[in-house]
Amino acid sequence: MTTKLRREDILAAVEDAGHRLTGSRRAIFELLEGMEGGFSAEEINLALGGVGRATVYRTLRLLIKEGLLCKLFSDEGSPKYTVAKFGHHHHTICVSCGKVGEFRDSSVERLLKAVSADIEGTIVGHNLELYVNCSECIS
Amino acid sequence: MTTKLRREDILAAVEDAGHRLTGSRRAIFELLEGMEGGFSAEEINLALGGVGRATVYRTLRLLIKEGLLCKLFSDEGSPKYTVAKFGHHHHTICVSCGKVGEFRDSSVERLLKAVSADIEGTIVGHNLELYVNCSECIS
DNA sequence: CTACTGATTGAGACACAGTATCATGACAAC
DNA sequence: GTTGTCATGATACTGTGTCTCAATCAGTAG
Numbered sequence: 001m002t003t004k005l006r007r008e009d010i011l012a013a014v015e016d017a018g019h020r021l022t023g024s025r026r027a028i029f030e031l032l033e034g035m036e037g038g039f040s041a042e043e044i045n046l047a048l049g050g051v052g053r054a055t056v057y058r059t060l061r062l063l064i065k066e067g068l069l070c071k072l073f074s075d076e077g078s079p080k081y082t083v084a085k086f087g088h089h090h091h092t093i094c095v096s097c098g099k100v101g102e103f104r105d106s107s108v109e110r111l112l113k114a115v116s117a118d119i120e121g122t123i124v125g126h127n128l129e130l131y132v133n134c135s136e137c138i139s
Numbered sequence: 140m141t142t143k144l145r146r147e148d149i150l151a152a153v154e155d156a157g158h159r160l161t162g163s164r165r166a167i168f169e170l171l172e173g174m175e176g177g178f179s180a181e182e183i184n185l186a187l188g189g190v191g192r193a194t195v196y197r198t199l200r201l202l203i204k205e206g207l208l209c210k211l212f213s214d215e216g217s218p219k220y221t222v223a224k225f226g227h228h229h230h231t232i233c234v235s236c237g238k239v240g241e242f243r244d245s246s247v248e249r250l251l252k253a254v255s256a257d258i259e260g261t262i263v264g265h266n267l268e269l270y271v272n273c274s275e276c277i278s
Numbered sequence: 279c280t281a282c283t284g285a286t287t288g289a290g291a292c293a294c295a296g297t298a299t300c301a302t303g304a305c306a307a308c
Numbered sequence: 309g310t311t312g313t314c315a316t317g318a319t320a321c322t323g324t325g326t327c328t329c330a331a332t333c334a335g336t337a338g
Contacts (some may be wrong), residue, residue, distance in 0.1 A: 285335095304310075306313100
């Protein structure tokens with residue numbers, strides 16, 4: 001299951017949301033297009049010498065707000081950003097190599113209905129992460 | 140569903156794991172005993188003037204390793220620590236007031252079995268967070 | 279094309295959470 | 309009590325991200 005993000009998808013989404021298409025943003029989008037799995041903000045910074053650090057973080061935050069990226073925190077290591085090809089999805093994180101995957105499962109939604117009876121309050125969202133040993137780390 | 144942590148539980152667990160019961164640790168344990176919901180490391184620091192910052196963080200890390208605390212990251216605000224009365228559980232986080240709750244549900248485990256077919260790799264753990272509007276924030 | 283205007287930028291200072299270092303002090307086993 | 313080692317506290321440091329602000333740019337209206 002590949003989870004690449006196409007540049008034109010980003011451009012359209014960002015423009016539709018009323019944001020300007022600047023050179024720095026285009027450069028970041030172009031870089032993200034080839035990204036797969038999780039990456040850190042600093043990787044983007046290093047790869048794009050001409051773009052300011054603040055701009056990189058601002059743009060990542062923008063893309064998260066528009067639902068094109070996710071941010072994953074982990075107890076170990078730095079936060080990871082991942083592309084969000086599917087509108088709604090969940091993540092697998094390899095506990096050995098840190099690689100991030102993405103999956104979608106409708107039974108999660110069914111689960112929530114079942115759980116909601118035990119919860120005081122109303123559920124407005126959720127986050128499910130699976131910690132795995134990925135196929136490469138097993139072999 | 141109250142999720143208080145009793146001091147004697149902590150003392151036993153920490154001693155069993157071969158750690159020393161120092162004055163600073165006792166002070167932190169005593170404070171945690173009354174804690175409910177999520178709290179930040181800095182709250183502990185402020186409440187315990189005599190204990191060094193590093194020691195507070197070291198002790199929180201220790202308790203996480205021994206399974207007595209959980210650490211929750213959120214997109215907004217600082218990381219929250221929560222007591223883990225149940226061995227395994229999940230969290231509810233109020234998107235309005237930030238209050239953290241805890242629940243247990245066996246259907247989550249059933250869900251994982253169903254999902255595991257779609258995942259490449261073997262599942263070794265998971266994390267489920269529900270974002271809610273808590274009963275106080277609704278009313 | 280030109281001018282306008284507010285969004286965006288880059289540089290650097292800053293904020294915050296947490297860790298590393300290391301000399302000093304405390305725990306607990308004997 | 310003595311002793312070995314684990315833990316502490318002060319402080320410096322790292323890493324991740326935000327704030328500030330003057331300068332610049334993108335998109336639009338004329």
